[in-house]
Amino acid sequence: xTSRIDLHGRTAIITGAGGGLGRxxxxxxxxxxxxxxxxxxxxxxxxxxxxxxATGGKARAAKCSVADAGAVQAMVDAVLAEFGRIDILVNxxxxxxxxxxxKMALDDFRLVVDVHLMGAANCTKAVWNAMRxxxxxxxxxxxxxxxLFGNFGQANYAAAKMGLVGLxxxxxxxxxxxxxxxxxxxxxxxTRMMEGILPxxxxxxxxxxxxxxxxxxxxxxGAPNRAILSAGAGGYELVQVAMTQGIELxxxxxxxxxxxxxxxxxxxxxSFVPAxxxxxxxxxxxxxxFALAQDAA
Numbered sequence: 001x002t003s004r005i006d007l008h009g010r011t012a013i014i015t016g017a018g019g020g021l022g023r024x025x026x027x028x029x030x031x032x033x034x035x036x037x038x039x040x041x042x043x044x045x046x047x048x049x050x051x052x053x054a055t056g057g058k059a060r061a062a063k064c065s066v067a068d069a070g071a072v073q074a075m076v077d078a079v080l081a082e083f084g085r086i087d088i089l090v091n092x093x094x095x096x097x098x099x100x101x102x103k104m105a106l107d108d109f110r111l112v113v114d115v116h117l118m119g120a121a122n123c124t125k126a127v128w129n130a131m132r133x134x135x136x137x138x139x140x141x142x143x144x145x146x147x148l149f150g151n152f153g154q155a156n157y158a159a160a161k162m163g164l165v166g167l168x169x170x171x172x173x174x175x176x177x178x179x180x181x182x183x184x185x186x187x188x189x190x191t192r193m194m195e196g197i198l199p200x201x202x203x204x205x206x207x208x209x210x211x212x213x214x215x216x217x218x219x220x221x222g223a224p225n226r227a228i229l230s231a232g233a234g235g236y237e238l239v240q241v242a243m244t245q246g247i248e249l250x251x252x253x254x255x256x257x258x259x260x261x262x263x264x265x266x267x268x269x270x271s272f273v274p275a276x277x278x279x280x281x282x283x284x285x286x287x288x289x290f291a292l293a294q295d296a297a
Contacts, residue, residue, distance in 0.1 A: 005220045008033030011083045012219065013076070015066050015123060016093030018044025021142075021189045023051075024208035025090055025215045030057035032216065034088065037062050037079055066093045066119030069126075076126040086127045088219045090140045091120035091164075101155040109156040116142075116160035121167065128175075137180035138219040141168045143228065145186055148239055165228065165241070172226035173276060181225040183218040186239060187211040188232025205233045242271045243280065248287040 012029050016022040018040030030036045030052040036059040038045045038052075045061035052059035062079070064071035079086055095115050097108035120141055131137030146154045147161025165184055172182040189208040198206070214231035217223065228239040247265050249257050258265065274280060285291060 010087040012088035013037040014090040015039040022092040024212040028212040069122040072122045112156040117163040132178040135179040139182045143184045184228040186230035
């Protein structure tokens with residue numbers, strides 16, 4: 001059995017924590033001993049802080065938009081001045097502006113990307129060097145099944161959420177030697193953002209409190225690195241971006257040949273998960289009987 005996760009001595013920033021999933025994350029991390037910075041735009045952050053303090057936990061509010069890089073940096077600077085370190089960042093803040101792509105204004109596309117993707121980048125950039133200096137950090141990006149698999153009417157949201165997967169993959173590589181582990185959460189929770197999508201009797205199964213254990217696992221000292229962990233209704237799964245073995249056409253390659261062998265190309269038998277982007281080139285060269293210079297050396 002894994003020992004009980006203890007976050008005493010850890011400082012955590014959770015964005016969008018004034019309600020829904022963020023609130024549940026904040027309450028759980030605080031219950032395990034973390035000093036929690038509850039980030040949100042309004043007074044809801046104060047309510048969550050009061051809840052944490054009432055149960056014996058430690059928390060304070062930080063009111064700013066994650067889309068405002070300057071305000072985010074000021075928040076992080078204040079936390080570092082007060083506590084000396086930031087161990088955990090949970091990028092949870094988000095908004096919806098759902099509409100089919102043909103009817104969607106580009107301003108609404110840009111706004112959703114700014115909050116979800118750029119907001120997470122702003123927060124991560126602000127804590128990154130402090131985590132590198134202390135040789136420890138745990139960062140969670142909140143992706144979505146809409147980004148991973150698509151969803152009608154959510155082109156802006158899906159683009160931002162899949163962008164977070166790419167950000168996580170690269171930062172997980174760059175941060176590993178500095179003790180920083182970066183992962184993605186793909187949650188399904190009964191929040192305001194889910195109202196109207198599922199009927200009430202089904203929505204009730206998706207309590208945010210059943211998602212937060214996944215966050216705790218991803219910010220623990222023994223957390224994985226570069227995982228996409230989905231969570232909802234008490235179920236937890238790993239999502240993986242994989243490659244099939246594919247086909248080799250060599251110098252006879254043509255579009256017609258690709259389509260003619262599409263069934264073989266899409267065969268998932270022996271599919272694999274590349275460790276990094278360059279593994280695609282490595283795989284393609286090996287199928288052609290070649291080796292990368294690095295491998296040959």
